[in-house]
Amino acid sequence: xxxxxxxxxxxxxxxxxxxxxxxxxxxxxxxxxxxRVIIGPNGAGKTTLLDLICGKTRASTGSIKFKNSxxxxxxxxxxxxxxxxxxxQTPSIYENLSVFQNLEVSFPRGRxxxxxxxxxxxxxxxxxxxxxxxxxxLGSQLDTEAGLLSHGQKQWLEIxxxxxxxxxxxxxxxxxxxxxxxxxxxxxxxxxRICKGRAMIVIEHDMEFxxxxxxxxxxxxxxxxxxxxxxxxxxxxxxxxxxxLGH
Amino acid sequence: MNSIKLWIxxxxxxxxxxxxxxxxxxxxxxxxxxRLNLVGKYLSYAFVALGLVMLWGYGGVLxxxxxxxxxxxxxxxxxxxxxxxxxxxxxxxxxTPGIPDFMDWNQITALPxxxxxxxxxxxxxxxxLVVPTLLAFIIGYAMFKRRxxxxxxxxxxxxxxxxxxxxIIGQQGYxxxxxxxxxxxxxxxxxxxxxxxxxxxYFLTSGLLLGAIVLCAWIQRSKLGTLLLAMRDKEDRVRxxxxxxxxxxxxxxxxxxxxxxxxxxxxxxQVGFMSPSLVGIVPSIEMVIFAAVGGRMSLVGAVYGALLxxxxxxxxxxxxxxxxxxxxxxxxxxxxxxxxxxxxxVYNNRIKPxxxxxxxxxxxxxxxxxxxxxxxxxxxxxxPAALPAGLSSxxx
Numbered sequence: 001x002x003x004x005x006x007x008x009x010x011x012x013x014x015x016x017x018x019x020x021x022x023x024x025x026x027x028x029x030x031x032x033x034x035x036r037v038i039i040g041p042n043g044a045g046k047t048t049l050l051d052l053i054c055g056k057t058r059a060s061t062g063s064i065k066f067k068n069s070x071x072x073x074x075x076x077x078x079x080x081x082x083x084x085x086x087x088x089q090t091p092s093i094y095e096n097l098s099v100f101q102n103l104e105v106s107f108p109r110g111r112x113x114x115x116x117x118x119x120x121x122x123x124x125x126x127x128x129x130x131x132x133x134x135x136x137x138l139g140s141q142l143d144t145e146a147g148l149l150s151h152g153q154k155q156w157l158e159i160x161x162x163x164x165x166x167x168x169x170x171x172x173x174x175x176x177x178x179x180x181x182x183x184x185x186x187x188x189x190x191x192x193r194i195c196k197g198r199a200m201i202v203i204e205h206d207m208e209f210x211x212x213x214x215x216x217x218x219x220x221x222x223x224x225x226x227x228x229x230x231x232x233x234x235x236x237x238x239x240x241x242x243x244x245l246g247h
Numbered sequence: 248m249n250s251i252k253l254w255i256x257x258x259x260x261x262x263x264x265x266x267x268x269x270x271x272x273x274x275x276x277x278x279x280x281x282r283l284n285l286v287g288k289y290l291s292y293a294f295v296a297l298g299l300v301m302l303w304g305y306g307g308v309l310x311x312x313x314x315x316x317x318x319x320x321x322x323x324x325x326x327x328x329x330x331x332x333x334x335x336x337x338x339x340x341x342x343t344p345g346i347p348d349f350m351d352w353n354q355i356t357a358l359p360x361x362x363x364x365x366x367x368x369x370x371x372x373x374x375x376l377v378v379p380t381l382l383a384f385i386i387g388y389a390m391f392k393r394r395x396x397x398x399x400x401x402x403x404x405x406x407x408x409x410x411x412x413x414x415i416i417g418q419q420g421y422x423x424x425x426x427x428x429x430x431x432x433x434x435x436x437x438x439x440x441x442x443x444x445x446x447x448x449y450f451l452t453s454g455l456l457l458g459a460i461v462l463c464a465w466i467q468r469s470k471l472g473t474l475l476l477a478m479r480d481k482e483d484r485v486r487x488x489x490x491x492x493x494x495x496x497x498x499x500x501x502x503x504x505x506x507x508x509x510x511x512x513x514x515x516x517q518v519g520f521m522s523p524s525l526v527g528i529v530p531s532i533e534m535v536i537f538a539a540v541g542g543r544m545s546l547v548g549a550v551y552g553a554l555l556x557x558x559x560x561x562x563x564x565x566x567x568x569x570x571x572x573x574x575x576x577x578x579x580x581x582x583x584x585x586x587x588x589x590x591x592x593v594y595n596n597r598i599k600p601x602x603x604x605x606x607x608x609x610x611x612x613x614x615x616x617x618x619x620x621x622x623x624x625x626x627x628x629x630x631p632a633a634l635p636a637g638l639s640s641x642x643x
Binding site for chain 2: 054056075076077080081085086088092093094095096097101104105106108110111112113116117118119158161165
């Protein structure tokens, strides 16, 4: 099959830390408009995989192609600018800035030094901030200092910051960790809404949540892919039950 | 009138205006010329402190080598003044008339090529700004692109300060060596040592400093200022929002260097000499102390910090010649231990709330007791009711 059909194609990717292979000749293909969930036990290499795709960690060998261009050698900010957004596991927002400023800073214009110096808060920026803030349920709290938000709201704010950039591939690392039941439901709905028109990779442990959102599930174990397919297929796989889901 | 007042409040320029009054009115009226000239010297250090507020306070990058840029700016100006003071007639007793005296003493018989641009005043001004900024760019680019930061960066800047001092002292024939460049007299034929010149230079320094504060405040308010703060606290988030973090740090470092260089040039003009003792590690650290004492997040605070520490230095060294270094150290340690946010922190956290409470009470006393109308009754009743609503909305 030609790679051109995929938004993201990871091929033969390996990274080793002092001889330990955190990711071991891994292949992964993500379709356009697909919502992929990656599950697996602790230490399976899920977060490392996201780190490799967004450039936080450098691959030892292998290739990561996004829309058919190689990402492994690009600096982080170039990877982001080509359309890959990454949310970290713990909410990573600017606590001292307001919700509005958090979103505004993520607006994909004025990214150079002098662009930022002469950046103007135009109507376009304000509208975009308002749209995204409404989407993540913070539309009425634009002036709130981000540090005062609840844990769940912080997670949504970080997702909102990524939406500001309108990435073609959005990667979320455990977006519902530490959320209440109600917040999980809202987040599932949010992800369902925002996955339109873009591909997403989500790392998650909560099986109920995975069932609700996933198009396709990838199970990782010891740096390799153990199984891949629909949720039903993966859940029925004896190897997956062995290492992860339990009997 | 009202709109001007609003504009000032919105940009919190009140403190800048107050500083302008202190510098342009109070000091010139209250101090004799000798002291005023000293204040002018302190204000030239304040440029460095301003740069450190941008670099260290906002950018989170501590440089212990700002003396390098102060020195380069100062030497640039000194080279121009020295050449002007070394015309062939004044220096006719030298074996090579027309070159600076220290070159003659060191058996140099022609002006070195890299000195020639400093014969032109516009070129000198340009080089005062460009050379330090370029050096900062090279150091900053090499360091920040490799993600060198924190203590390591501070140590490297110290090393640069040491290297430059050694270089200046070692190359006596080209730089004046340990004595520096002395006997600076006139600029474009205008004698800088007269009383009126000292006044004019003082006001020029104050004006440039106030302009620099407004420029810094504008940068802080731009998206770039927000980003500097953001990358200080959450570097990875900024990087993975598509920003080249290193280049923003390079900018902050270059900007701080340029400000320091302006300070250095104004120092040379007012004090009449430049020497390696103003370039090295000790003065560089002293400049960090100015910013720390003033409050590293406050532009106006940095100026007061530079003034206070230097007043202290002058006062202690005049009154307690044996003890002054210890008193200086005590002042620094005291301020940093007791008030980690410096003078600005003391003002914002203690004095301002206290003033506000005093002011509000005065106002309440001055106003006649309001008649118990239903309108006031409802507003007072509504306030406690509104408070929990506001709080609960934050928790959802």
